[in-house]
Amino acid sequence: MSDPERAMLLSVHPRFATAILAGTKTVEVRRQRVAAPPGTPVLLYATAPTMAIVGMARIASVQVATPREVWSASRASAGITRREYDEYMSGATQASGLSLEEPITFEDPVPLAALRASGSFHPPQSYRYLTGEDLRRVARVAPGTGAALQGALGGLVPA
Numbered sequence: 001m002s003d004p005e006r007a008m009l010l011s012v013h014p015r016f017a018t019a020i021l022a023g024t025k026t027v028e029v030r031r032q033r034v035a036a037p038p039g040t041p042v043l044l045y046a047t048a049p050t051m052a053i054v055g056m057a058r059i060a061s062v063q064v065a066t067p068r069e070v071w072s073a074s075r076a077s078a079g080i081t082r083r084e085y086d087e088y089m090s091g092a093t094q095a096s097g098l099s100l101e102e103p104i105t106f107e108d109p110v111p112l113a114a115l116r117a118s119g120s121f122h123p124p125q126s127y128r129y130l131t132g133e134d135l136r137r138v139a140r141v142a143p144g145t146g147a148a149l150q151g152a153l154g155g156l157v158p159a
Contacts, residue, residue, distance in 0.1 A: 007041040007135060008059070010098075010127045016079060017046040021055045021105045025079030027097045029071075030126060031089060033064050034096040042100065043130065043138070045123050052109035053138060057100040070095040110142040117141070 012020070012028065019025035021044070040059040046052055063073055067089040071082070074097040078085065089095055115121040118141045130138075 007043060007130045008036055008127055009043045009045055009053075009124060009130050009134075011045045011047055011124050014046040014050045014054075017044045017050070017054050019079045020044060020057060020100055021103045023103055025077065026101070027074040027077040027079075027099055029074065029078055029080075029085065029088070030096045030098065031092040031094075032096065032126070033094055034062055034098060034127070035064075036062055036098070038062075042098075046109075047123070050109070051112040051123075053106065053115070053142075054109045055103060055105040057103040060099040060101040062099070063097040065095065065097075067092050067095040070097045073097060074099075106142070108142055110138055114141040 010028065016025060016028070020028065036059050038059055038061055041056055042059060043053050043056045046054045063070055065073075067085075071078075071085055071089075075082070075085075077099075078097070080088075112121070112123065115138070118137050121137075
């Protein structure tokens with residue numbers, strides 16, 4: 001990773017978070033260009049009704065291309081139907097396919113309420129980058145998750 005203080009927080013529907021963590025969905029698609037290098041840690045925020053950080057994975061690679069090209073390369077791994085994909089990509093001229101690996105399910109998901117109680121926290125509409133301080137906050141509010149974060153992120157999260 002080019003910036004050792006950076007990880008990604010990715011908002012996904014709960015069914016997609018479950019599939020990513022189970023290893024049955026290995027590509028997450030986005031309507032815009034995502035420039036994250038291989039090895040970037042990705043925290044998975046499951047949207048309503050779950051509203052919690054439920055696990056993490058790592059980016060293996062990112063394909064940025066037209067929506068048609070991304071679908072062609074990722075249709076077997078994206079965990080969505082062609083109809084869902086076309087509806088999501090409607091009007092987009094560029095798409096990204098994030099290949100994910102090494103999924104880890106957090107034993108204790110980190111609820112949005114706990115994240116907000118520890119300071120200003122807003123889950124992203126699509127994704128955003130987290131600093132080392134953001135990651136340390138997640139570890140503080142969810143001690144059970146801190147061990148998984150520490151193991152996966154090394155020096156970014158204190159033991």
